[in-house]
Amino acid sequence: MSSDHLSQTSRVPMFRRIDPAVLIAFGCIVALLLVGSLYSSSFLSPEYLLQQLKVASFLGVIATGMMMVILLGHIDLSVPWVVAVGGMMSTAMAAYGPLGEALAIPFGVLCGVILGLVSGIGVAYLRIPSMIITLAVNAVAQGLMVVHTGGFSPQDAASGAMRYLATGFIIPGVPNAVLVWGVVGAVAVFVLTRTTFGRSIYGIGNQERAAYLSGIDARRAVMLVFATAGGLSAFGGVLLAGYASKAAQAMGDPYLLPAIAAVVLGGTSILGGRGTYLGTVAGVILITLLQSILSVMQMPEAGRQIIYGAVIVAMLLLYGREKLLR
Amino acid sequence: MTEWRYLVNDNRGTLLAIAIFVVMFTIYVSNHPAGLTSNVVTTASNKGVLLAFVAMAQTLVVLTAGIDLSVGMIFVLTNCLASGLVFGTALETTIGVVAVLGAGLGCGALNGLIVIYGRLQPIVTTIATGAVFYGIALALRPVPGGEVNPVLADALTGKLFGFFPASLATLILVVLVVWIPFRRSVLGRAAYAVGSSDQAAYMSGVPIKAGKFAAYALGGLLASIGGLFLTFFTYSGEASAANGNTYTLFAIAAVVLGGVSLYGGVGSAIGAIFGALAFRTIGDLLFVFDLEPLWQPLFQGVVLFAAVCLGSLRLIQVRNRLEYFR
Numbered sequence: 001m002s003s004d005h006l007s008q009t010s011r012v013p014m015f016r017r018i019d020p021a022v023l024i025a026f027g028c029i030v031a032l033l034l035v036g037s038l039y040s041s042s043f044l045s046p047e048y049l050l051q052q053l054k055v056a057s058f059l060g061v062i063a064t065g066m067m068m069v070i071l072l073g074h075i076d077l078s079v080p081w082v083v084a085v086g087g088m089m090s091t092a093m094a095a096y097g098p099l100g101e102a103l104a105i106p107f108g109v110l111c112g113v114i115l116g117l118v119s120g121i122g123v124a125y126l127r128i129p130s131m132i133i134t135l136a137v138n139a140v141a142q143g144l145m146v147v148h149t150g151g152f153s154p155q156d157a158a159s160g161a162m163r164y165l166a167t168g169f170i171i172p173g174v175p176n177a178v179l180v181w182g183v184v185g186a187v188a189v190f191v192l193t194r195t196t197f198g199r200s201i202y203g204i205g206n207q208e209r210a211a212y213l214s215g216i217d218a219r220r221a222v223m224l225v226f227a228t229a230g231g232l233s234a235f236g237g238v239l240l241a242g243y244a245s246k247a248a249q250a251m252g253d254p255y256l257l258p259a260i261a262a263v264v265l266g267g268t269s270i271l272g273g274r275g276t277y278l279g280t281v282a283g284v285i286l287i288t289l290l291q292s293i294l295s296v297m298q299m300p301e302a303g304r305q306i307i308y309g310a311v312i313v314a315m316l317l318l319y320g321r322e323k324l325l326r
Numbered sequence: 327m328t329e330w331r332y333l334v335n336d337n338r339g340t341l342l343a344i345a346i347f348v349v350m351f352t353i354y355v356s357n358h359p360a361g362l363t364s365n366v367v368t369t370a371s372n373k374g375v376l377l378a379f380v381a382m383a384q385t386l387v388v389l390t391a392g393i394d395l396s397v398g399m400i401f402v403l404t405n406c407l408a409s410g411l412v413f414g415t416a417l418e419t420t421i422g423v424v425a426v427l428g429a430g431l432g433c434g435a436l437n438g439l440i441v442i443y444g445r446l447q448p449i450v451t452t453i454a455t456g457a458v459f460y461g462i463a464l465a466l467r468p469v470p471g472g473e474v475n476p477v478l479a480d481a482l483t484g485k486l487f488g489f490f491p492a493s494l495a496t497l498i499l500v501v502l503v504v505w506i507p508f509r510r511s512v513l514g515r516a517a518y519a520v521g522s523s524d525q526a527a528y529m530s531g532v533p534i535k536a537g538k539f540a541a542y543a544l545g546g547l548l549a550s551i552g553g554l555f556l557t558f559f560t561y562s563g564e565a566s567a568a569n570g571n572t573y574t575l576f577a578i579a580a581v582v583l584g585g586v587s588l589y590g591g592v593g594s595a596i597g598a599i600f601g602a603l604a605f606r607t608i609g610d611l612l613f614v615f616d617l618e619p620l621w622q623p624l625f626q627g628v629v630l631f632a633a634v635c636l637g638s639l640r641l642i643q644v645r646n647r648l649e650y651f652r
Contacts, residue, residue, distance in 0.1 A: 305458065
């Protein structure tokens, strides 16, 4: 949020100059693959890599929303239950005949957008710290889902379209989930780098006051970003429900920390205003590969958590440090 | 007269928290079938102090304009540790208690070191260290179990002189031994100063690093007292991620209810304690009114949401629209 970030973001990110953080992240991906290939030669096979990309694409969709929020200098802690809302509401909708099946995916995403909108109004207009309002929205979403499953015993099986989107193949060999992430990512890159809305996100992240004084409707932009992030989290939930062919209450829990970690490891400043989508892609793949390698090595859950936390702190110490106070 | 008014104005948040607690507790007791008996108060106190300790821990860090999203995990880790150390002879038990408190202090100190000398953002740091702490807890207690010195446990969860809850007495003791000296020391003043404006604190020669470090380390210590008490109530240890996340979330809610500003520098641990007790009482109101337990998460979520939105009432005082943006 300090002034010297401005000079960095005034260059169009992603194309002109690659952030060293992104290079380090990609370097770590290559290193992880090499370490993995020493362990088992199947680590470099196309099947394994495509499978990893498919698993990464769910996190990728969720991290896209998280990245936009973090670019504003805010954070979205409502990911766990918004993901669950997306999965559970779409599968519940799919129970209502052919029309329900057709509306399942849009309905799931819409529920996420509404929750995101509530957070967004809280952050933008009521000026509540984003960390707090998103925790509150998370708690409310959890309460709603507990009542929903306990009181109405809804359908939790995914519709055919959801399963196709997450596990099918339009292009032989390339999983649809990867294509979906590709489309979401392409739109995100276009919006962030080629539209005034995208530029205003970077502007607000650097200095909201300055953005407001330059004529940007800062509050509306913040609200819309949160709504988008909610929609993307819910869409991630829809895809996950399709992948597992059912929705469950705790399905979103393992996605909050990885989403934040992926964005931050990709070089996006947690204070906002600086970061590229390419970095987020690198972060998502890095996190997915790390998880995959730890599970292939049959590391118990305890060791996985410790290594995971330690790696995040270590990588951030490499390039995520703030300036010295003076 | 004017001095008295300054005092009230200075502690407005704390007084409001006390008022909310008194109102909620009166409603609770007057609708409780047993009425105001020593047993009802002891049960309520035992449930309340757990959250109160964790909320105090969070307060110390929040005062420095930071946030500790690992308090819940320190709480869970020290619970697991206590279930393996605090039993046997009086000497062994004492060593166990000291070791558990030391572990909590160490966890807090680690957070402090990374935030101060690593210059990483507290949110990301504590999410990552929280994963590490949870991993260690899981390694210590892969399945729930363990034991605790029953004499000590019963003494601290029972009643003093036959009527006063011992847990409440311990809470008061901790306030007198930890919070009051900290608040009155140079370090405590430094923690407040850093929270108000780190730049101004630096320029005034306040020992900011020591103040911040003390806040994080003591936060870990307070969370471990909470973990110790959890062991006394359950006679066992459990590495439950859900429990850790819930306490982190509820502690933030308690801090907000207790009038501690999340922007730092304003509020007190006493306010947070009453915030925690009020939050627990609100959760228990459902039981005295015989509502279905299914609705409890939603009810708590909505209360949290409403409490968070109350904070935005300060916007009414905004005279210049620029003050909306920080």
